[in-house]
């Protein structure tokens with residue numbers, strides 16, 4: 001069902017193969033390992049060195065890609081971000097590949113901003129590069145979130161097995177697959193893309209059982225839950241839920257824009273989430289907003305972008321099926337309250353120029369976060385004595 005959703009070849013060419021995993025992380029380990037083994041086999045056959053594999057990704061990849069690279073000894077070559085551009089640039093990624101590249105990994109729904117990377121353009125540029133060089137570098141799509149969004153909301157967007165170089169795709173069942181935590185999926189375009197040597201066969205459970213996961217035993221409840229959701233909701237049911245998520249995302253985004261304080265970093269086409277940063281010249285930080293929102297029961301993460309956009313700090317609200325219209329309105333209203341409170345506090349410049357060590361007990365170098373927490377403490381005490 002998932003292979004079909006991702007437009008795997010059908011008919012006589014239908015040989016897609018896949019496996020259920022604990023989440024996208026395990027799925028990515030397996031997909032990465034398959035690419036590494038395929039590349040090694042090819043290099044061995046050519047009598048060329050096979051001890052220095054690398055993988056090309058954007059610097060915005062989720063930590064599981066760094067884990068894969070470190071655990072399975074593959075060099076991670078990251079395309080750096082830049083201010084205003086927070087996903088992997090396909091042209092730069094293709095410039096970085098070489099004969100040791102096992103694959104280029106694109107993300108359908110960047111963890112940080114929800115933005116879809118341009119897999120179609122990557123496929124075109126990499127096809128040209130492969131033609132020029134005689135290499136055969138494939139693409140993996142990390143569709144952890146987007147894999148259950150794009151097929152329903154953007155069916156014409158080509159990011160999946162419709163693109164010839166896309167050999168494997170992962171998706172998290174516990175994100176927009178609508179299942180509770182502990183399920184992910186990886187699908188390979190064809191049997192040839194998953195080296196046979198990675199599949200183990202055991203028979204001590206009474207029949208031949210092929211296994212190609214990192215863990216052996218796991219609960220079947222998530223698999224059943226995923227199956228149940230597919231059957232119960234069907235394509236139309238998923239589509240309705242995802243459309244509703246997009247609608248609530250739009251509502252929240254408009255409310256955030258209306259405050260006049262934020263710049264929206266997420267895109268209209270992407271995962272239903274709103275990522276936003278403070279406009280220049282703000283006297284407080286997103287870390288302070290996140291901290292204050294906790295008082296209203298909201299946990300809205302504030303974080304910084306990866307290299308080379310580390311100076312950008314932002315917040316992110318992921319809209320899932322249970323985030324309703326009225327919750328969106330409540331969050332907007334709480335953000336407005338927090339802004340009002342922060343506006344009434346003394347500007348940070350005067351806190352910076354005040355002797356911070358009067359309260360903290362020494363140390364002249366304070367991070368923004370430390371100043372923020374100091375600032376909070378003085379505001380909690382309702383004192384303006386240092387300003």
Ligand SMILES: Cc1ncc(COP(=O)(O)O)c(C=O)c1O
Nearest residue numbers: 023024025062064111142144172
């Ligand atoms: C793009 C992306 N890839 C991979 C992962 C890891 O997924 P999981 O938590 O299912 O292992 C995430 C999780 O947030 C993600 O956003």
